[in-house]
Amino acid sequence: MSEKYKDKPIDISEDKKKDGLISPGEREFYDFREEERDEDFYHVDEGLTEEVIRQISREKEDPEWMLEFRLNALKVYKSLEIPDWGPPIDGLDMDHIVTYVKPKSGMKTSWEDVPEEIRTAFEKLGIPQAERAALAGVGAQYDSELVYHNVRKDVEAQGVVYTDLESALKGEYAEMIREHFMKLVPVNDHKFAALHGAVWSGGSFVYAPPGSKVEIPLQSYFRLNAPGAGQFEHTLIIVDEGADVHFIEGCSAPKYNVANLHAGCVELFVGKNAHLRYSTIENWSKNMYNLNTKRAICEEGGTIEWISGSFGSHVSYLYPTSVLKGDGSHAEFTGVTFAGQGQNLDTGAKMIHLGKNTTSFIDTRSICKSGGISTYRSLVEIRKNAKGSKASINCGSLMLDSESRSDTVPAMDIRTDQADVGHEAKIGRISDEAVFYLMSRGISETEARAMIVSGFANPVSKELPLEYAAEMNNLIKMEMETG
Amino acid sequence: MDRMLKVNPLPVLTWNKQKINAAELIWPEGLAAGVGPAESELPETVRFSMLEDAEAWYAQHGLRYEKEAVVACKYACAADQEFPTGMGGGVDALLKECGAGMRLYEIDGRGISLCFDYRYADGDARMDSAVFHLKPGSEATVIEYYTGEPGSGFAGSVARAWVEEGASLKLIRLQMLPEAFVFADDLGARLEKDAKLEYTSMQLGSRRLYAGAYFDQWGEGSEVDSGMAYLAPSGSFVDYNYVDCFRGKDTKGTMRFHGVMEERSEKNARETLDFRKGCTGAFGDEEEDILAMGDDVVNKAIPMILGEEEDMSGRHAVTVGKLSPEMLYYMQSRGITRKTAEEMMIRSRIGQVSRRIPDADLTAAVERYLDTYFGVEDY
Numbered sequence A: 001m002s003e004k005y006k007d008k009p010i011d012i013s014e015d016k017k018k019d020g021l022i023s024p025g026e027r028e029f030y031d032f033r034e035e036e037r038d039e040d041f042y043h044v045d046e047g048l049t050e051e052v053i054r055q056i057s058r059e060k061e062d063p064e065w066m067l068e069f070r071l072n073a074l075k076v077y078k079s080l081e082i083p084d085w086g087p088p089i090d091g092l093d094m095d096h097i098v099t100y101v102k103p104k105s106g107m108k109t110s111w112e113d114v115p116e117e118i119r120t121a122f123e124k125l126g127i128p129q130a131e132r133a134a135l136a137g138v139g140a141q142y143d144s145e146l147v148y149h150n151v152r153k154d155v156e157a158q159g160v161v162y163t164d165l166e167s168a169l170k171g172e173y174a175e176m177i178r179e180h181f182m183k184l185v186p187v188n189d190h191k192f193a194a195l196h197g198a199v200w201s202g203g204s205f206v207y208a209p210p211g212s213k214v215e216i217p218l219q220s221y222f223r224l225n226a227p228g229a230g231q232f233e234h235t236l237i238i239v240d241e242g243a244d245v246h247f248i249e250g251c252s253a254p255k256y257n258v259a260n261l262h263a264g265c266v267e268l269f270v271g272k273n274a275h276l277r278y279s280t281i282e283n284w285s286k287n288m289y290n291l292n293t294k295r296a297i298c299e300e301g302g303t304i305e306w307i308s309g310s311f312g313s314h315v316s317y318l319y320p321t322s323v324l325k326g327d328g329s330h331a332e333f334t335g336v337t338f339a340g341q342g343q344n345l346d347t348g349a350k351m352i353h354l355g356k357n358t359t360s361f362i363d364t365r366s367i368c369k370s371g372g373i374s375t376y377r378s379l380v381e382i383r384k385n386a387k388g389s390k391a392s393i394n395c396g397s398l399m400l401d402s403e404s405r406s407d408t409v410p411a412m413d414i415r416t417d418q419a420d421v422g423h424e425a426k427i428g429r430i431s432d433e434a435v436f437y438l439m440s441r442g443i444s445e446t447e448a449r450a451m452i453v454s455g456f457a458n459p460v461s462k463e464l465p466l467e468y469a470a471e472m473n474n475l476i477k478m479e480m481e482t483g
Numbered sequence B: 001m002d003r004m005l006k007v008n009p010l011p012v013l014t015w016n017k018q019k020i021n022a023a024e025l026i027w028p029e030g031l032a033a034g035v036g037p038a039e040s041e042l043p044e045t046v047r048f049s050m051l052e053d054a055e056a057w058y059a060q061h062g063l064r065y066e067k068e069a070v071v072a073c074k075y076a077c078a079a080d081q082e083f084p085t086g087m088g089g090g091v092d093a094l095l096k097e098c099g100a101g102m103r104l105y106e107i108d109g110r111g112i113s114l115c116f117d118y119r120y121a122d123g124d125a126r127m128d129s130a131v132f133h134l135k136p137g138s139e140a141t142v143i144e145y146y147t148g149e150p151g152s153g154f155a156g157s158v159a160r161a162w163v164e165e166g167a168s169l170k171l172i173r174l175q176m177l178p179e180a181f182v183f184a185d186d187l188g189a190r191l192e193k194d195a196k197l198e199y200t201s202m203q204l205g206s207r208r209l210y211a212g213a214y215f216d217q218w219g220e221g222s223e224v225d226s227g228m229a230y231l232a233p234s235g236s237f238v239d240y241n242y243v244d245c246f247r248g249k250d251t252k253g254t255m256r257f258h259g260v261m262e263e264r265s266e267k268n269a270r271e272t273l274d275f276r277k278g279c280t281g282a283f284g285d286e287e288e289d290i291l292a293m294g295d296d297v298v299n300k301a302i303p304m305i306l307g308e309e310e311d312m313s314g315r316h317a318v319t320v321g322k323l324s325p326e327m328l329y330y331m332q333s334r335g336i337t338r339k340t341a342e343e344m345m346i347r348s349r350i351g352q353v354s355r356r357i358p359d360a361d362l363t364a365a366v367e368r369y370l371d372t373y374f375g376v377e378d379y
Helices: A050-060 A064-079 A116-124 A127-134 A153-157 A165-170 A174-180 A191-199 A432-440 A445-456 A466-481 B054-060 B089-097 B325-333 B338-354 B360-374
Strands: A041-043 A101-103 A137-142 A145-151 A161-164 A204-208 A218-223 A234-239 A244-252 A260-262 A265-270 A275-283 A288-291 A293-298 A303-310 A315-318 A321-324 A330-339 A344-353 A359-368 A373-382 A389-399 A405-414 A419-429 B004-007 B023-026 B046-051 B102-107 B112-120 B125-134 B139-148 B152-163 B168-176 B180-191 B196-203 B208-217 B223-232 B237-246 B252-261 B266-275 B282-292 B298-307 B312-321
Touching: A050 A064, A050 A191, A064 A191, A101 A145, A116 A127, A116 A137, A116 A218, A127 A137, A127 A218, A137 A161, A145 A153, A145 A161, A161 A165, A165 A174, A165 A204, A165 A234, A174 A234, A191 A293, A204 A218, A204 A244, A234 A244, A234 A275, A265 A275, A265 A303, A275 A293, A275 A466, A293 A303, A293 A330, A303 A315, A303 A344, A321 A330, A321 A359, A330 A344, A330 A373, A330 A466, A344 A359, A344 A389, A359 A373, A359 A405, A359 A445, A373 A389, A373 A419, A389 A405, A389 A445, A389 B298, A405 A419, A405 B312, A419 B298, A432 A445, A445 A466, B004 B089, B054 B102, B054 B125, B089 B125, B089 B152, B112 B125, B112 B152, B125 B139, B125 B168, B139 B152, B152 B168, B152 B196, B168 B180, B168 B360, B180 B196, B180 B223, B196 B208, B196 B338, B208 B223, B223 B237, B223 B266, B223 B338, B237 B252, B237 B282, B252 B266, B252 B338, B266 B282, B266 B312, B282 B298, B282 B338, B298 B312, B325 B338, B338 B360
Parallel strands: A137 A218, A204 A234, A218 A244, A234 A265, A244 A275, A260 A288, A265 A293, A275 A303, A288 A315, A293 A321, A303 A330, A315 A344, A321 A344, A330 A359, A344 A373, A359 A389, A373 A405, A389 A419, B102 B125, B112 B139, B125 B152, B139 B168, B152 B180, B168 B196, B180 B208, B196 B223, B208 B237, B223 B252, B237 B266, B252 B282, B266 B298, B282 B312
Antiparallel strands: A041 A101, A137 A145, A161 A204, A405 B298, A419 B312, B004 B023, B046 B102
């Protein structure tokens, strides 16, 4: 293997090593860490053993079935191989990952009750402010557990449940959780799904009853603050018949000189004629291995829309999957991926058509610069019974220099003649003419290039609420200015 | 040697569950080295010899290059071959196994036409291999024509083309083998500065087809224009791997695939545009157009673009369609039966590529083959 493309150790210069943080100015908006006292946190030992799993389960007061589930997942994890087809992850040493770090403060429903250093972290990320301005409910996870969860009364009044998964597991919705938990993403799906099943902690549960409409979004924000730790939150959303929900997921972490791991899992159940929009702005730090699994299943006439912005992490494997089970169900995936220096981001989507007259649409933009590697990988599968189905895939890649690499790896598997599939991909560079035109209007070259890249990513940003679109454009600007 | 070979490897791996990273070819017992085609008379400007040690010949002419670095847990097609072909190193191993030497044709002149007629008898199992070396400024048309007597067998044919500076090669492969024959059709082409290759592959017979092509565009300004048409009747299997590797500046490559799939046919298509560092100004364009004519088809495709050069442009497009009810209604309202309408659509797909064949006798042979296929008796 070429040295260039081997998984390299996390590279932090000497001055950055002093405090374990990247220097201010580069990505300071996300790369901060509030002073914490060790005694405020509980954590298990490094590594992955049966004892560690039992410890996590005890700490979380799991029901018995969940402990058994975790132990079985651990067995499956040990029996499965690391994928041989994606970016290398040999820099990830599970023997040195702490899989559970719990703030001792517990979960609060008022920001005032959240410990100051944690509250400050979320204030810097703008979460309480966003909650006041534009959200119907917020969940905030710090390391392995939620520290804050709240939902607006008018949303609750519709019967919508938005809570942390642990509470749901023990309360009124315990049976519903058991019925759905890791049924869409079984633990034997792949090695990191099994890992998730063994050590999952945190995450959100949403249940939208028939006919309910959550007109402003719910948001969960995941912050991983502990160096060398893993975050394994589980998001379970059930949108019942005719209901409508927009859910936003955000994530970030400060950068350390050791590897961190994110192996979350998202399971979305979209009922008959229901609609779910799931938006993500992912900005993990560049020492993160982001091995996340997201999957949705749609019943008759249901719609799932994925909006995805992937900016952070050292290595990503991320392919949100839509299973179009019900006749006439529909899925859309709109995504942008920006791979900068030291990043190898393997992202895309999967569409599985099972029902008749199902439709899917994939529209992605990949950008790479400063030696970043961006791979668009997808699958459109149309099974024999999915007659009358239609799928359209459109992927574009923009290379900003010749140090970087951009690949598109789209697979199609069509098992009926009663389907229409169209696929188009383009790869290229920023045109000199466009840069020249903008510069002739008094715009600097850097700004001109950033504007062109933002325009290229516009299909995603225009689908996001204004605040998040602004955040995404800031991220693009920041990426264009660094490296 | 294991009788199951991995062939047609994807340049970049993807999910194993899709079973498209490579194909499995089971080669028959008693596989023998081919004796070559019935030789046409060679013009004076073509020199023929047998290459017993192909690798030594590659080395002697500087064609041998370091086995390539692989990328991010991915491997390059060329990694296991001195002179890469689409089907990959397994085919070279097979040639060695059956002791097939390479027929070398050194072409030094212009306006040269060569036609090789490969005929197979029932029960034949042969591997043939040829190298076409076009000296600088040469121009040639090479036709390889595969037919057989009714029956079954295995036909393997590996061609390599080294097209030197300013040379131009039109290579046409027309396969009309009986349906019970397995056909393994492989090509590797290396193009130097301003070289041109027009490759036409017509795959009409054989119900089990493996095809590969690797276009290695080292030379600045080199051009590849490739067209493939295939007919996959009921119950047939088609597996192909085409890679256009752009290395030189201002290289251009187009690949067009036109396929017809009837019910219970299976097709795996691997189509890659691979832009290597330094190929500034390169342009690659690839299109696949499939007409699915029946149910229970397995139609897999993976059209990839790999890029490590900023200053290039690549595009691919795939359309999978069927005879639309509106079109059918329109035709039927004009007195055209469904069967005739379908036949017209198939002929149209195949015709997109067959019109590139510069030989009237061969295009007539294609028409006759299609007439027989459609059961037209009065041709």
